[in-house]
Amino acid sequence: MMPVPVPFLDLPAEYRRLKAEIDAAIQRVLDRGQFVLGPEGQALEQEIAAFCQAAHGVGVASGTDALELALRALEIGPGDEVITTAFSFIATAEAIVAVGATPVFADIDLDTYTLDPAAVHAAITPRTKALIPVHLYGHPCRMDELLAIARQRRLKVIEDCAQAFGAQITARRVGSFGDAGCLSFYPTKNLGGYGDGGMVVTRDAALAERLRLLRHHGDRGRYDHQLIGRNSRLDELQAAILRVKLRHVDAGNQARRRHAGQYAQLLTRAGVAELAHLPGELPGHHHIYHLYTLRLEQRARIQPALAEQGIVTAVHYPTTLPSQPALAPFITARPGGYPNAEAAARTCLSLPLYPELSTDQLSAVVDSLARLLRA
Numbered sequence: 001m002m003p004v005p006v007p008f009l010d011l012p013a014e015y016r017r018l019k020a021e022i023d024a025a026i027q028r029v030l031d032r033g034q035f036v037l038g039p040e041g042q043a044l045e046q047e048i049a050a051f052c053q054a055a056h057g058v059g060v061a062s063g064t065d066a067l068e069l070a071l072r073a074l075e076i077g078p079g080d081e082v083i084t085t086a087f088s089f090i091a092t093a094e095a096i097v098a099v100g101a102t103p104v105f106a107d108i109d110l111d112t113y114t115l116d117p118a119a120v121h122a123a124i125t126p127r128t129k130a131l132i133p134v135h136l137y138g139h140p141c142r143m144d145e146l147l148a149i150a151r152q153r154r155l156k157v158i159e160d161c162a163q164a165f166g167a168q169i170t171a172r173r174v175g176s177f178g179d180a181g182c183l184s185f186y187p188t189k190n191l192g193g194y195g196d197g198g199m200v201v202t203r204d205a206a207l208a209e210r211l212r213l214l215r216h217h218g219d220r221g222r223y224d225h226q227l228i229g230r231n232s233r234l235d236e237l238q239a240a241i242l243r244v245k246l247r248h249v250d251a252g253n254q255a256r257r258r259h260a261g262q263y264a265q266l267l268t269r270a271g272v273a274e275l276a277h278l279p280g281e282l283p284g285h286h287h288i289y290h291l292y293t294l295r296l297e298q299r300a301r302i303q304p305a306l307a308e309q310g311i312v313t314a315v316h317y318p319t320t321l322p323s324q325p326a327l328a329p330f331i332t333a334r335p336g337g338y339p340n341a342e343a344a345a346r347t348c349l350s351l352p353l354y355p356e357l358s359t360d361q362l363s364a365v366v367d368s369l370a371r372l373l374r375a
């Protein structure tokens with residue numbers, strides 16, 4: 001029997017499903033002829049702010065820029081320390097370095113792969129100014145505990161929501177907890193465009209205004225430059241496409257949750273759940289499964305064997321942030337290291353998961369993985 005091919009992602013399948021709406025949105029922008037800072041971007045900012053339960057949205061060129069500009073708008077810079085997770089995509093740490101501040105890493109817990117509040121507490125110094133919790137893989141951080149620490153120590157909180165668009169704690173969306181929430185619209189994200197893009201959401205009107213200046217050369221209008229900013233704008237084609245996709249994002253996230261439930265059920269039925277350390281969800285936390293990531297001691301054997309059967313998996317991430325060569329000049333090593341982040345980096349493996357994943361594909365992944373784990 002021919003194996004069922006299972007790509008890691010299937011963006012063309014999503015386009016086929018939304019083609020009529022997306023084509024119409026693109027045509028509308030082409031007919032209007034306004035491509036940067038126009039009505040689509042403004043409408044998207046309002047729609048996303050409402051979705052994220054934040055008062056304001058400011059579109060920018062990427063999730064990386066969202067983080068960097070949020071730090072700048074909060075006046076975090078040289079001499080300041082910013083605590084973040086030892087286990088994330090490098091952009092989280094790059095943004096801190098880009099504003100001249102010092103990244104300080106804290107370990108994660110292995111239930112959520114997000115910041116361990118006790119490790120954050122231990123990392124605070126008199127120079128700590130801000131905290132960047134990352135809702136990794138789509139699971140919200142333990143925000144109650146992190147916000148309590150931030151309040152007590154008067155720290156700014158910038159949520160990195162790049163992987164968690166639509167995730168919630170009880171009825172509250174991520175991005176609405178901190179001073180600013182940073183979104184990425186990179187094509188593979190749960191709300192992804194057809195190019196790069198990002199946004200900062202915030203309840204703070206003055207911060208939003210500062211971000212609007214920073215993303216557009218500090219210009220208040222008609223060449224009236226109030227501060228040194230740069231060009232980090234979200235273009236109209238991306239905004240129009242994202243407005244279409246926003247209407248479908250909750251349904252997509254529900255489909256991801258259904259598939260995650262099915263993975264858990266089938267892997268448990270196959271008797272390999274404990275060997276695979278399945279991802280879970282803290283009570284009251286609504287995981288949107290941007291990634292379905294397991295931990296496998298035998299990843300080095302299993303990943304290529306899955307690939308031989310046409311099943312594409314990925315490693316997010318093979319290296320902790322403190323071990324990245326690019327960050328070495330900016331950090332001081334902490335005694336004890338980051339044991340949980342290191343365990344995750346050594347063993348994590350993300351399975352294919354996207355709304356269009358079929359039952360046959362999902363079963364094929366489970367069958368192959370269970371066979372390999374038992375071997």
Ligand SMILES: Cc1ncc(COP(=O)(O)O)c(C=O)c1O
Binds near residue numbers: 160163184
């Ligand atoms: C956790 C995290 N933070 C930040 C980013 C940066 O987003 P972008 O690629 O849009 O710059 C990404 C995505 O790639 C991410 O996964």
